[in-house]
Amino acid sequence: MPKHENVKNSYDVIIIGAGISGLACAKTLHDAGKNVCVLEAKQRIGGRLHSVLDQQDVLDLGASWIHGIEHNPIWDITQNNKIETYVYNYVNSDYFFDGSRAFTDEQKQQFLNAVHFIENELAQYPNHCAADALRLILNKLNVDVSAFHLDELRTMLEAYFQKIANDPFATELEYLSAQYPQLEGYFAGDEVIFPQGYTQILDCISNGLDIQLSTQVEQITLLKDTVQVRTTTGEIFIAKQIVLSVSLGMLKQEKIQFIPSLPEAHLAAISKLGFGSFNKVFFELNESLNLQQDIDVNSFFYYVNEQWLNLLDLSKIYNKPMYLMLFGGKSSEFIDRSTDVEVWHFIYQNLKLALPNLPSQPEKMVVTRWGADEHCFGAFSFPTTGHSELWVNTLNEPVSNRIFFTGEHCSVQYAGTVHGAYLNGVEKANKLLARDTVFES
Structure with a gap:
């Protein structure tokens, strides 16, 4: 980059945030031979993998x-x-009510049948919040619930769906889109965990990368041909392109100043998506x-x-x-x-x-x-009432072909998941690599 030969911190691409999306993006670019640097505010990599x-x-x-x-x-x-x-x-769970009294087999089956009925019916209310849609459906519950008193069952079902809003969507029913059953982006097959920790995955994809820890970005300035990144210590980095792998919470809190300001469409998408x-x-x-x-x-x-x-x-x-x-x-x-x-x-x-x-x-x-956590401000994104793929697609569009976003919140299919973040990071890297002018000097 001839115009910045005197700048020590000059790269093809700077990735801001060493979460899994940022690392996946950086690794893909690095393996393609690009000069990449990852800037991470924390003293460790991984973001919300820890x-x-x-x-x-x-x-x-x-x-x-x-x-x-x-x-x-x-x-x-x-x-x-x-x-x-x-x-x-x-997914296989036991259920207890009235203190420690377990559901009978009949009660458990009827309860789960009612849950499935409700989840199928929610698709009829795409523009409602889940709370309003649930109340409408509970009034027309059309499954065998003879093992329960109906009013008691309705109360338990409403509380159960509140629990679903809490886990796995990190919100309340009143803020959650009734579309949520179609937006839980899991793959088929067993669910597994890591006895020795999820961060083993990070070790596999961070090997060989230039990662600078304890480096908090406070300002991003779009110049004519490059992007300037300023840290809280005043250090300057220059790149042709940058990829922001910070959480949606960080974007909502406006902890990074953009000069000029982000386009209105991007600001609206950041505001409307839930976190x-x-x-x-x-x-x-x-x-x-x-x-x-x-x-x-x-x-x-x-x-x-x-x-x-x-x-x-x-x-x-x-x-x-x-x-x-x-x-x-x-x-x-x-x-x-x-x-x-x-x-x-x-x-x-x-x-x-x-x-x-x-x-x-x-x-x-x-x-x-x-x-x-002042570098996250929450855990993951969720679909708010009236959720639109357009909001996510907007965040997947670069600003002036120089500023890109990646993360679980940028995944249309797999929001709120590690695999969604990873896949989006790889996708962003491939998008950068596919642009013929990206790495021209």
């Missing part, structure tokens, strides 16, 4: 699951690199809760205080009484701003109604707070 060693336990504080292994590129990476995985299909808080609470107990009556069931739903709580039993993975709870939406936002003591008090006060043998204190507890 495995930590807690004493002898590896805990995934961010993403945990490969959502379906058939044709999933993340699964392919595990196989090519002999990474250990563990099948954990938590929610989602948190995990791992806790170890001194004795097992002995939940598993069925060897294939490791997920347990408890209906207490007019809400469903989901408890995942990880004891077989860690060889000790280890449990995980997942929270999204308002309950996750509560965790973002609460202490560990307050979080456990909330869990204990609710779960003890269903699990009388739950000890008053855990042996240890690890709590995430992604909504309070």
